[in-house]
Ligand SMILES: *[C@@H]1O[C@H](CO)[C@@H](O)[C@H](O)[C@H]1NC(C)=O
Ligand SMILES: *[C@@H]1O[C@H](CO)[C@@H](O)[C@H](O)[C@H]1NC(C)=O
Protein backbone atom coordinates (compact mmCIF):
# COMPACT_ATOMS: atom_id res chain seq x y z
CA UNK A 1 0.00 0.00 0.00
CA UNK A 2 1.40 3.35 -0.88
CA UNK A 3 0.56 6.90 -0.01
CA UNK A 4 2.21 9.14 -2.53
CA UNK A 5 1.07 12.56 -3.50
CA UNK A 6 0.56 13.72 0.01
CA UNK A 7 3.96 15.03 0.88
CA UNK A 8 5.57 15.81 4.13
CA UNK A 9 8.17 18.10 2.70
CA UNK A 10 9.39 19.31 -0.61
CA UNK A 11 12.77 20.89 -0.67
CA UNK A 12 14.30 22.23 -3.81
CA UNK A 13 17.92 23.12 -3.53
CA UNK A 14 20.38 24.46 -5.99
CA UNK A 15 23.32 22.12 -5.63
CA UNK A 16 26.09 21.02 -7.82
CA UNK A 17 25.38 17.49 -8.87
CA UNK A 18 28.23 15.16 -9.47
CA UNK A 19 27.47 13.35 -12.65
CA UNK A 20 29.82 10.83 -14.17
CA UNK A 21 30.92 11.54 -17.73
CA UNK A 22 28.22 10.15 -19.93
CA UNK A 23 29.33 8.13 -22.90
CA UNK A 24 25.85 7.26 -23.96
CA UNK A 25 24.44 10.63 -24.77
CA UNK A 26 21.75 10.50 -27.39
CA UNK A 27 21.03 13.78 -29.10
CA UNK A 28 17.41 14.88 -28.92
CA UNK A 29 15.63 15.06 -32.22
CA UNK A 30 15.12 18.77 -32.59
CA UNK A 31 12.47 18.40 -35.28
CA UNK A 32 10.27 16.68 -32.75
CA UNK A 33 10.17 19.58 -30.35
CA UNK A 34 6.79 21.23 -30.25
CA UNK A 35 6.89 24.87 -31.27
CA UNK A 36 5.20 27.02 -28.67
CA UNK A 37 1.91 28.01 -30.27
CA UNK A 38 2.09 31.78 -30.51
CA UNK A 39 -0.40 33.61 -28.34
CA UNK A 40 -2.81 30.69 -28.18
CA UNK A 41 -5.28 31.27 -25.42
CA UNK A 42 -6.12 28.14 -23.49
CA UNK A 43 -9.70 28.24 -24.72
CA UNK A 44 -8.68 27.79 -28.31
CA UNK A 45 -6.92 24.56 -27.58
CA UNK A 46 -9.45 21.87 -28.21
CA UNK A 47 -7.39 18.74 -28.15
CA UNK A 48 -6.44 16.23 -25.51
CA UNK A 49 -4.05 13.44 -24.80
CA UNK A 50 -5.46 10.15 -23.55
CA UNK A 51 -3.50 7.42 -21.84
CA UNK A 52 -4.58 3.87 -21.19
CA UNK A 53 -4.40 3.16 -17.45
CA UNK A 54 -3.07 -0.09 -16.00
CA UNK A 55 -3.31 -1.42 -12.47
CA UNK A 56 -5.93 -1.69 -9.73
CA UNK A 57 -6.54 -0.87 -6.07
CA UNK A 58 -5.95 -4.40 -4.87
CA UNK A 59 -3.74 -6.37 -5.08
CA UNK A 60 -1.54 -4.07 -7.22
CA UNK A 61 -2.18 -0.87 -5.26
CA UNK A 62 -1.37 1.40 -8.19
CA UNK A 63 -3.06 2.90 -11.21
CA UNK A 64 -0.35 3.79 -13.68
CA UNK A 65 0.28 4.71 -17.29
CA UNK A 66 2.94 3.67 -19.77
CA UNK A 67 4.67 6.75 -21.17
CA UNK A 68 7.51 6.87 -23.65
CA UNK A 69 10.33 9.17 -22.68
CA UNK A 70 13.46 10.27 -24.51
CA UNK A 71 14.45 10.45 -28.13
CA UNK A 72 14.50 6.65 -28.25
CA UNK A 73 10.92 6.55 -26.91
CA UNK A 74 11.78 4.26 -24.02
CA UNK A 75 8.66 3.06 -22.20
CA UNK A 76 8.23 3.66 -18.45
CA UNK A 77 5.41 2.95 -16.01
CA UNK A 78 4.44 6.07 -14.07
CA UNK A 79 2.18 6.15 -11.03
CA UNK A 80 -0.65 8.66 -11.60
CA UNK A 81 -0.38 11.22 -8.81
CA UNK A 82 -2.73 14.20 -8.59
CA UNK A 83 -1.22 14.97 -5.18
CA UNK A 84 2.15 16.28 -6.35
CA UNK A 85 3.60 18.25 -9.23
CA UNK A 86 6.88 16.72 -10.15
CA UNK A 87 7.11 13.86 -12.63
CA UNK A 88 10.18 11.77 -11.86
CA UNK A 89 11.86 8.50 -12.76
CA UNK A 90 14.17 6.21 -10.88
CA UNK A 91 17.34 7.31 -12.52
CA UNK A 92 20.83 6.07 -13.15
CA UNK A 93 23.06 9.02 -12.34
CA UNK A 94 24.13 6.51 -10.86
CA UNK A 95 21.37 5.62 -8.40
CA UNK A 96 22.15 5.38 -4.70
CA UNK A 97 19.16 3.50 -3.47
CA UNK A 98 16.94 2.56 -6.38
CA UNK A 99 14.45 -0.30 -6.23
CA UNK A 100 14.17 -2.94 -8.91
CA UNK A 101 11.97 -1.33 -11.56
CA UNK A 102 9.85 -2.85 -14.35
CA UNK A 103 12.03 -1.16 -17.00
CA UNK A 104 15.75 -0.31 -17.00
CA UNK A 105 16.59 2.84 -15.04
CA UNK A 106 16.34 6.15 -16.85
CA UNK A 107 19.79 7.27 -17.98
CA UNK A 108 20.83 10.77 -17.03
CA UNK A 109 22.30 12.84 -19.84
CA UNK A 110 24.39 15.60 -18.35
CA UNK A 111 23.49 18.24 -20.91
CA UNK A 112 19.79 17.77 -20.29
CA UNK A 113 20.06 19.13 -16.73
CA UNK A 114 17.78 22.09 -16.04
CA UNK A 115 19.56 25.13 -14.54
CA UNK A 116 18.15 26.37 -11.27
CA UNK A 117 17.24 29.71 -12.83
CA UNK A 118 14.53 28.21 -15.02
CA UNK A 119 10.98 29.00 -13.99
CA UNK A 120 10.06 25.30 -13.82
CA UNK A 121 12.67 24.98 -11.07
CA UNK A 122 11.66 28.09 -9.19
CA UNK A 123 8.01 27.03 -9.39
CA UNK A 124 8.90 23.88 -7.47
CA UNK A 125 10.77 25.79 -4.88
CA UNK A 126 11.56 29.44 -4.57
CA UNK A 127 15.08 28.82 -3.42
CA UNK A 128 17.50 31.42 -4.63
CA UNK A 129 20.29 30.06 -6.74
CA UNK A 130 23.35 32.19 -6.35
CA UNK A 131 25.56 30.92 -9.13
CA UNK A 132 23.09 30.34 -11.93
CA UNK A 133 25.53 29.06 -14.50
CA UNK A 134 26.83 26.04 -12.67
CA UNK A 135 23.88 25.05 -10.54
CA UNK A 136 21.46 22.33 -11.37
CA UNK A 137 17.95 22.19 -10.09
CA UNK A 138 18.14 19.73 -7.24
CA UNK A 139 15.03 18.48 -5.48
CA UNK A 140 14.12 16.41 -2.50
CA UNK A 141 10.63 15.07 -1.79
CA UNK A 142 9.49 13.16 1.24
CA UNK A 143 6.18 11.31 0.99
CA UNK A 144 3.80 10.50 3.79
CA UNK A 145 4.51 6.76 3.39
CA UNK A 146 8.12 7.33 4.50
CA UNK A 147 9.35 7.16 0.93
CA UNK A 148 11.64 9.91 -0.25
CA UNK A 149 13.17 10.90 -3.55
CA UNK A 150 16.14 13.11 -4.30
CA UNK A 151 17.27 14.10 -7.70
CA UNK A 152 17.79 16.77 -10.29
CA UNK A 153 15.51 18.21 -12.96
CA UNK A 154 16.23 17.38 -16.56
CA UNK A 155 14.42 18.15 -19.79
CA UNK A 156 13.69 15.36 -22.18
CA UNK A 157 11.51 14.69 -25.18
CA UNK A 158 8.17 13.07 -24.45
CA UNK A 159 6.10 12.19 -27.52
CA UNK A 160 2.57 13.44 -26.91
CA UNK A 161 -0.13 11.84 -29.05
CA UNK A 162 -3.03 14.25 -29.26
CA UNK A 163 -6.48 12.70 -29.69
CA UNK A 164 -6.71 14.36 -33.15
CA UNK A 165 -3.79 12.23 -34.32
CA UNK A 166 -1.00 14.81 -34.19
CA UNK A 167 2.13 13.71 -32.37
CA UNK A 168 4.37 16.26 -30.70
CA UNK A 169 7.72 15.50 -29.17
CA UNK A 170 7.39 17.88 -26.27
CA UNK A 171 10.39 18.91 -24.27
CA UNK A 172 9.27 18.53 -20.67
CA UNK A 173 10.96 18.89 -17.31
CA UNK A 174 11.09 15.70 -15.27
CA UNK A 175 13.04 14.61 -12.23
CA UNK A 176 15.94 12.21 -12.39
CA UNK A 177 15.59 10.55 -8.98
CA UNK A 178 18.99 9.18 -8.15
CA UNK A 179 18.58 8.72 -4.41
CA UNK A 180 15.40 6.93 -3.44
CA UNK A 181 15.69 6.61 0.29
CA UNK A 182 14.68 3.28 1.72
CA UNK A 183 14.09 1.64 -1.66
CA UNK A 184 17.30 -0.38 -1.83
CA UNK A 185 16.55 -4.06 -2.36
CA UNK A 186 12.83 -3.49 -2.88
CA UNK A 187 10.86 -4.01 -6.06
CA UNK A 188 8.76 -1.18 -7.44
CA UNK A 189 5.63 -1.65 -9.55
CA UNK A 190 6.46 1.53 -11.40
CA UNK A 191 9.48 3.32 -12.83
CA UNK A 192 8.45 6.64 -11.37
CA UNK A 193 5.63 9.04 -10.85
CA UNK A 194 3.45 11.22 -13.08
CA UNK A 195 2.93 14.49 -11.20
CA UNK A 196 -0.45 16.04 -12.02
CA UNK A 197 -0.78 18.51 -9.14
CA UNK A 198 -1.83 22.14 -9.44
CA UNK A 199 1.63 23.68 -9.72
CA UNK A 200 3.40 25.05 -12.79
CA UNK A 201 5.82 22.12 -12.92
CA UNK A 202 3.11 19.48 -13.22
CA UNK A 203 2.90 17.41 -16.40
CA UNK A 204 -0.46 18.92 -17.36
CA UNK A 205 0.66 22.50 -16.65
CA UNK A 206 3.70 22.00 -18.83
CA UNK A 207 1.59 20.64 -21.72
CA UNK A 208 -0.73 23.59 -21.30
CA UNK A 209 2.17 26.06 -21.36
CA UNK A 210 3.26 24.53 -24.65
CA UNK A 211 -0.20 25.35 -25.98
CA UNK A 212 -1.11 21.73 -26.61
CA UNK A 213 -4.03 21.11 -24.29
CA UNK A 214 -6.07 22.76 -21.58
CA UNK A 215 -5.10 22.03 -18.02
CA UNK A 216 -8.02 19.71 -17.36
CA UNK A 217 -7.16 16.29 -15.99
CA UNK A 218 -9.60 13.39 -15.87
CA UNK A 219 -8.99 9.91 -14.57
CA UNK A 220 -11.28 6.94 -14.75
CA UNK A 221 -10.16 3.93 -12.70
CA UNK A 222 -12.09 0.72 -13.21
CA UNK A 223 -12.79 -1.63 -10.32
CA UNK A 224 -11.94 -4.40 -12.82
CA UNK A 225 -8.52 -2.83 -13.25
CA UNK A 226 -7.35 -0.43 -15.94
CA UNK A 227 -9.14 2.65 -17.23
CA UNK A 228 -7.97 5.86 -18.79
CA UNK A 229 -6.35 9.19 -18.00
CA UNK A 230 -6.87 12.27 -20.13
CA UNK A 231 -5.33 15.71 -20.16
CA UNK A 232 -7.35 18.28 -22.09
CA UNK A 233 -11.03 18.99 -22.52
CA UNK A 234 -12.10 15.87 -24.37
CA UNK A 235 -13.47 13.38 -23.17
CA UNK A 236 -14.97 15.27 -20.24
CA UNK A 237 -18.74 14.98 -20.75
CA UNK A 238 -20.61 18.26 -21.19
CA UNK A 239 -23.42 17.11 -18.91
CA UNK A 240 -23.93 14.72 -16.05
CA UNK A 241 -20.86 15.89 -14.15
CA UNK A 242 -21.25 17.02 -10.55
CA UNK A 243 -18.98 20.04 -10.03
CA UNK A 244 -17.69 21.69 -6.90
CA UNK A 245 -15.36 24.71 -6.72
CA UNK A 246 -11.71 23.93 -6.21
CA UNK A 247 -9.93 25.39 -3.22
CA UNK A 248 -7.77 28.31 -4.36
CA UNK A 249 -6.34 29.43 -1.10
CA UNK A 250 -3.25 28.09 0.51
CA UNK A 251 -5.03 26.34 3.32
CA UNK A 252 -3.06 23.42 1.97
CA UNK A 253 0.08 23.33 -0.01
CA UNK A 254 -0.78 24.83 -3.37
CA UNK A 255 -0.40 21.52 -5.13
CA UNK A 256 -3.32 19.79 -3.48
CA UNK A 257 -6.69 19.45 -5.15
CA UNK A 258 -9.29 20.11 -2.55
CA UNK A 259 -12.91 21.27 -2.71
CA UNK A 260 -13.31 24.88 -1.59
CA UNK A 261 -16.18 23.94 0.68
CA UNK A 262 -16.02 21.67 3.67
CA UNK A 263 -17.22 18.08 3.73
CA UNK A 264 -19.58 16.19 5.98
CA UNK A 265 -19.31 12.46 6.35
CA UNK A 266 -22.26 10.04 6.33
CA UNK A 267 -22.51 6.29 6.63
CA UNK A 268 -25.69 5.43 4.76
CA UNK A 269 -28.21 7.96 6.06
CA UNK A 270 -26.40 8.36 9.31
CA UNK A 271 -24.49 11.56 9.92
CA UNK A 272 -21.04 10.94 11.40
CA UNK A 273 -20.92 13.89 13.74
CA UNK A 274 -18.06 15.77 12.18
CA UNK A 275 -18.48 18.97 10.24
CA UNK A 276 -16.01 20.97 8.24
CA UNK A 277 -13.71 18.22 7.07
CA UNK A 278 -11.20 19.30 4.48
CA UNK A 279 -10.54 16.57 1.94
CA UNK A 280 -7.74 16.19 -0.57
CA UNK A 281 -8.25 14.32 -3.86
CA UNK A 282 -5.04 12.32 -4.26
CA UNK A 283 -4.70 9.58 -6.86
CA UNK A 284 -1.23 8.89 -5.48
CA UNK A 285 -2.83 7.14 -2.51
CA UNK A 286 -4.21 3.61 -2.94
CA UNK A 287 -6.71 3.91 -0.10
CA UNK A 288 -8.54 6.72 1.68
CA UNK A 289 -7.67 8.24 5.04
CA UNK A 290 -9.67 10.12 7.63
CA UNK A 291 -8.14 11.85 10.58
CA UNK A 292 -8.98 10.34 13.94
CA UNK A 293 -11.69 12.99 14.53
CA UNK A 294 -13.72 11.52 11.65
CA UNK A 295 -12.31 8.00 11.56
CA UNK A 296 -13.13 7.02 15.13
CA UNK A 297 -16.87 7.88 14.94
CA UNK A 298 -17.07 6.32 11.46
CA UNK A 299 -15.71 3.03 12.78
CA UNK A 300 -18.09 3.05 15.76
CA UNK A 301 -21.07 3.55 13.42
CA UNK A 302 -19.86 0.79 11.18
CA UNK A 303 -19.42 -1.57 14.14
CA UNK A 304 -22.97 -0.77 15.32
CA UNK A 305 -24.33 -1.57 11.85
CA UNK A 306 -22.50 -4.87 11.85
CA UNK A 307 -23.73 -6.03 15.25
CA UNK A 308 -25.57 -9.32 14.81
CA UNK A 309 -24.28 -9.79 11.24
CA UNK A 310 -22.33 -12.97 10.38
CA UNK A 311 -18.98 -11.17 10.35
CA UNK A 312 -16.21 -11.20 12.95
CA UNK A 313 -13.19 -8.94 13.17
CA UNK A 314 -10.13 -11.07 12.48
CA UNK A 315 -6.63 -10.36 13.69
CA UNK A 316 -5.15 -13.06 11.48
CA UNK A 317 -5.14 -10.97 8.33
CA UNK A 318 -2.66 -8.13 7.94
CA UNK A 319 -3.83 -7.07 4.49
CA UNK A 320 -5.33 -3.89 5.96
CA UNK A 321 -5.78 -2.70 9.57
CA UNK A 322 -9.42 -3.86 9.85
CA UNK A 323 -10.60 -7.14 8.31
CA UNK A 324 -13.73 -9.18 8.90
CA UNK A 325 -14.05 -12.91 8.35
CA UNK A 326 -17.25 -14.70 7.54
CA UNK A 327 -18.43 -18.25 8.18
CA UNK A 328 -16.45 -19.24 5.09
CA UNK A 329 -13.98 -17.27 2.96
CA UNK A 330 -15.62 -14.61 0.78
CA UNK A 331 -15.13 -14.93 -2.94
CA UNK A 332 -16.71 -11.64 -4.01
CA UNK A 333 -18.27 -8.43 -2.72
CA UNK A 334 -21.72 -9.98 -3.19
CA UNK A 335 -20.99 -12.21 -0.18
CA UNK A 336 -20.95 -9.27 2.23
CA UNK A 337 -21.82 -5.98 0.58
CA UNK A 338 -25.35 -5.92 1.99
CA UNK A 339 -23.94 -5.67 5.51
CA UNK A 340 -22.25 -2.37 4.74
CA UNK A 341 -23.79 1.00 3.91
CA UNK A 342 -22.40 3.41 1.35
CA UNK A 343 -20.09 6.13 2.65
CA UNK A 344 -21.30 9.55 1.54
CA UNK A 345 -19.27 12.70 1.31
CA UNK A 346 -21.49 15.80 1.34
CA UNK A 347 -19.33 18.54 -0.05
CA UNK A 348 -20.56 22.09 0.50
CA UNK A 349 -20.20 24.54 -2.32
CA UNK A 350 -18.12 27.15 -0.54
CA UNK A 351 -20.28 30.12 0.50
CA UNK A 352 -23.25 28.93 -1.53
CA UNK A 353 -25.78 26.66 0.07
CA UNK A 354 -25.47 23.96 -2.59
CA UNK A 355 -24.19 20.55 -1.55
CA UNK A 356 -22.69 17.92 -3.85
CA UNK A 357 -22.70 14.31 -2.76
CA UNK A 358 -20.15 11.68 -3.62
CA UNK A 359 -21.43 8.24 -2.72
CA UNK A 360 -18.92 5.45 -2.23
CA UNK A 361 -20.44 1.95 -2.35
CA UNK A 362 -18.97 -0.84 -0.17
CA UNK A 363 -17.58 -2.44 -3.35
CA UNK A 364 -15.27 0.58 -3.61
CA UNK A 365 -14.20 1.06 -0.03
CA UNK A 366 -13.85 -2.66 0.83
CA UNK A 367 -11.53 -5.25 -0.65
CA UNK A 368 -11.65 -9.04 -0.61
CA UNK A 369 -8.24 -10.05 0.73
CA UNK A 370 -6.30 -12.82 -0.95
CA UNK A 371 -5.83 -15.63 -0.24
CA UNK A 372 -7.72 -15.23 3.07
CA UNK A 373 -11.08 -14.23 1.61
CA UNK A 374 -11.82 -11.64 4.28
CA UNK A 375 -13.60 -8.32 3.90
CA UNK A 376 -11.06 -5.57 4.63
CA UNK A 377 -11.75 -1.88 5.07
CA UNK A 378 -9.94 0.46 2.65
CA UNK A 379 -10.57 3.48 4.86
CA UNK A 380 -7.63 4.05 7.15
CA UNK A 381 -6.86 6.02 10.28
CA UNK A 382 -4.84 8.99 9.06
CA UNK A 383 -3.85 9.93 12.59
CA UNK A 384 -2.01 6.64 12.88
CA UNK A 385 0.27 7.63 10.02
CA UNK A 386 0.52 11.21 11.25
CA UNK A 387 -1.72 12.73 8.59
CA UNK A 388 -3.65 15.78 9.66
CA UNK A 389 -5.79 15.90 6.57
CA UNK A 390 -8.36 13.64 4.99
CA UNK A 391 -7.31 11.95 1.80
CA UNK A 392 -9.59 10.56 -0.86
CA UNK A 393 -7.56 7.97 -2.71
CA UNK A 394 -7.89 5.56 -5.63
CA UNK A 395 -10.43 3.26 -4.00
CA UNK A 396 -13.06 6.02 -3.68
CA UNK A 397 -12.43 7.07 -7.28
CA UNK A 398 -13.28 3.70 -8.83
CA UNK A 399 -15.84 3.47 -11.63
CA UNK A 400 -16.25 7.19 -12.03
CA UNK A 401 -14.58 9.90 -14.01
CA UNK A 402 -12.91 12.37 -11.67
CA UNK A 403 -12.06 15.71 -13.25
CA UNK A 404 -9.60 18.32 -12.03
CA UNK A 405 -10.45 21.41 -14.08
CA UNK A 406 -7.63 23.88 -13.47
CA UNK A 407 -9.00 26.22 -16.15
CA UNK A 408 -12.29 26.79 -14.37
CA UNK A 409 -11.02 25.97 -10.88
CA UNK A 410 -13.43 23.17 -10.17
CA UNK A 411 -13.44 19.48 -9.35
CA UNK A 412 -16.05 17.17 -10.84
CA UNK A 413 -17.10 13.56 -10.99
CA UNK A 414 -19.53 11.43 -12.94
CA UNK A 415 -20.32 7.72 -13.00
CA UNK A 416 -18.49 6.05 -15.88
CA UNK A 417 -17.59 2.72 -17.37
CA UNK A 418 -13.85 3.18 -17.20
CA UNK A 419 -13.11 0.11 -19.31
CA UNK A 420 -14.94 1.63 -22.27
CA UNK A 421 -12.00 3.42 -23.74
CA UNK A 422 -12.45 2.53 -27.38
CA UNK A 423 -13.41 5.73 -29.13
CA UNK A 424 -11.12 7.76 -26.93
CA UNK A 425 -8.17 6.65 -28.97
CA UNK A 426 -8.31 7.26 -32.67
C1 LIG B 1 -4.47 18.80 -33.47
O1 LIG B 1 -4.48 19.75 -32.42
C2 LIG B 1 -3.35 20.58 -32.40
C3 LIG B 1 -3.42 21.45 -31.15
O2 LIG B 1 -4.66 22.06 -31.05
C4 LIG B 1 -3.26 21.39 -33.67
O3 LIG B 1 -2.13 22.22 -33.65
C5 LIG B 1 -3.18 20.42 -34.84
O4 LIG B 1 -3.16 21.13 -36.05
C6 LIG B 1 -4.34 19.47 -34.83
N1 LIG B 1 -4.14 18.45 -35.85
C7 LIG B 1 -5.10 18.09 -36.69
C8 LIG B 1 -4.75 17.00 -37.64
O5 LIG B 1 -6.20 18.62 -36.67
C1 LIG C 1 21.95 -1.72 -1.45
O1 LIG C 1 21.91 -3.12 -1.30
C2 LIG C 1 23.07 -3.78 -1.81
C3 LIG C 1 22.83 -5.27 -1.76
O2 LIG C 1 22.23 -5.64 -0.54
C4 LIG C 1 24.30 -3.32 -1.01
O3 LIG C 1 25.46 -3.94 -1.51
C5 LIG C 1 24.42 -1.81 -1.13
O4 LIG C 1 25.48 -1.35 -0.33
C6 LIG C 1 23.13 -1.11 -0.71
N1 LIG C 1 23.23 0.32 -0.99
C7 LIG C 1 22.84 1.27 -0.13
C8 LIG C 1 22.99 2.67 -0.57
O5 LIG C 1 22.39 0.99 0.98
Ligand SMILES: *[C@@H]1O[C@H](CO)[C@@H](O)[C@H](O)[C@H]1NC(C)=O
Nearest residue numbers: 292295296299381382383384
Ligand atom coordinates in the same frame (compact mmCIF):
# COMPACT_ATOMS: atom_id res chain seq x y z
C1 LIG D 1 -6.85 6.50 15.22
O1 LIG D 1 -5.54 6.85 15.57
C2 LIG D 1 -5.44 7.69 16.71
C3 LIG D 1 -3.99 8.06 16.89
O2 LIG D 1 -3.17 6.92 16.89
C4 LIG D 1 -6.04 6.95 17.92
O3 LIG D 1 -6.02 7.80 19.06
C5 LIG D 1 -7.48 6.55 17.62
O4 LIG D 1 -8.01 5.79 18.67
C6 LIG D 1 -7.53 5.72 16.35
N1 LIG D 1 -8.92 5.43 16.03
C7 LIG D 1 -9.34 4.17 15.86
C8 LIG D 1 -10.80 3.96 15.63
O5 LIG D 1 -8.59 3.22 15.84
Ligand SMILES: *[C@@H]1O[C@H](CO)[C@@H](O)[C@H](O)[C@H]1NC(C)=O
Nearest residue numbers: 309310311312325326327328
Ligand atom coordinates in the same frame (compact mmCIF):
# COMPACT_ATOMS: atom_id res chain seq x y z
C1 LIG E 1 -18.04 -15.16 15.21
O1 LIG E 1 -17.49 -15.51 16.47
C2 LIG E 1 -18.41 -16.19 17.31
C3 LIG E 1 -17.73 -16.38 18.69
O2 LIG E 1 -16.44 -16.91 18.53
C4 LIG E 1 -18.78 -17.53 16.68
O3 LIG E 1 -19.72 -18.19 17.48
C5 LIG E 1 -19.42 -17.23 15.31
O4 LIG E 1 -19.68 -18.46 14.65
C6 LIG E 1 -18.48 -16.41 14.44
N1 LIG E 1 -19.18 -16.02 13.24
C7 LIG E 1 -18.65 -16.15 12.04
C8 LIG E 1 -19.49 -15.68 10.87
O5 LIG E 1 -17.52 -16.58 11.84
